[in-house]
Amino acid sequence: MLVTGTLQEQLALRTLERGADDYLLKDAGNRHLEALPFAVEKTLYRKAFYEEKQRLTRELQEDERRLRTIFENAASGIIQLDEKERLLAVNDRLCEMLGFTREELLGKSVHELTYPEDRPRTNELNARIHDGRLPLFQYEKRYLKKDGSPLWVHVAVSAARDENGRFLYSTATIVDISSRKAAEAQVRLQAAALEASPDAISVSDSKGTIIWVNAAFTKLTGYRAEEVIGRNHRILNSGKQDDAFYKEMWETIERGGVCSGELVNRRKDGTLYREEIGITPLLDEQGKTTHYVAATRDTTDRR
Numbered sequence: 001m002l003v004t005g006t007l008q009e010q011l012a013l014r015t016l017e018r019g020a021d022d023y024l025l026k027d028a029g030n031r032h033l034e035a036l037p038f039a040v041e042k043t044l045y046r047k048a049f050y051e052e053k054q055r056l057t058r059e060l061q062e063d064e065r066r067l068r069t070i071f072e073n074a075a076s077g078i079i080q081l082d083e084k085e086r087l088l089a090v091n092d093r094l095c096e097m098l099g100f101t102r103e104e105l106l107g108k109s110v111h112e113l114t115y116p117e118d119r120p121r122t123n124e125l126n127a128r129i130h131d132g133r134l135p136l137f138q139y140e141k142r143y144l145k146k147d148g149s150p151l152w153v154h155v156a157v158s159a160a161r162d163e164n165g166r167f168l169y170s171t172a173t174i175v176d177i178s179s180r181k182a183a184e185a186q187v188r189l190q191a192a193a194l195e196a197s198p199d200a201i202s203v204s205d206s207k208g209t210i211i212w213v214n215a216a217f218t219k220l221t222g223y224r225a226e227e228v229i230g231r232n233h234r235i236l237n238s239g240k241q242d243d244a245f246y247k248e249m250w251e252t253i254e255r256g257g258v259c260s261g262e263l264v265n266r267r268k269d270g271t272l273y274r275e276e277i278g279i280t281p282l283l284d285e286q287g288k289t290t291h292y293v294a295a296t297r298d299t300t301d302r303r
Helices: 009-017 031-073 092-098 116-130 178-196 215-221 243-254
Strands: 002-004 023-025 077-081 087-090 136-144 150-161 167-176 200-205 210-213 259-266 272-283 289-298
Touching: 077 092, 092 136, 092 150, 092 167, 116 136, 116 150, 116 167, 150 178, 200 215, 215 289, 243 259, 243 272, 243 289
Parallel strands: 002 023
Antiparallel strands: 077 087, 077 167, 136 150, 150 167, 200 210, 200 289, 259 272, 272 289
16 A cells, blocks of 8 residues: 555556555645554455455366366266257267267267167156256166267266256266176176076085076976075985095095086986086186086986
């Protein structure tokens, strides 16, 4: 603040432009001294207000930089969508997942990028989040990559609204689950192959408790799956093999070896049958047995 005896208007303006907050003119009656405390208080208030504004501006800029860093470097794809489901913003990960450049994606609609069979479900969920019936949602769907191939993803969507609850935009986090889907498909294929096998197949846990059998097992033994799951294979013992036989068999299996041979077992109805059996242990990454798979073929008619 400037206190002076004489100050022309142009000089006063230049003084304020160069950073002075206010000025006082001296007078013979010293009235300026009465105004001085109020002027100083006003100047200090303005200074504190300016410094607080600067601090908040710096914090806001830092928050924006931090959010931008998270957005661009996230391991998941992130997009922002307007009320017409057009892409307002995309991160590098999404571009990498779909094979598009950022410029190619911006302005596209989610409808364009969604696999045709998944569009009705996507449209339904987006409509419900727009009108407030859903605050957020998660689901699995397929996107279309630039080369036309489908990409399985897990999508989590939330909406931003103004103080009146009006929809502003939505944000979606997108995770590539194509590897998991491929693994699930492989498991289903293997399960179907085991179920369709003409050989009787059973799977047991590390303690020998049956956890799964196929249709051929039921046909051979007469036991339905629900009758044997949770039980031990001893229910099939005919008594034709002595304890030494089973002891040798399990010692071989517990060493990680494959046991094979021929034995006589008993069906549910009490009749005996001969079978050719092979038992294979399944090992985990540490080499510990987790399960046993037994494949059996009826050889009764060979005799």
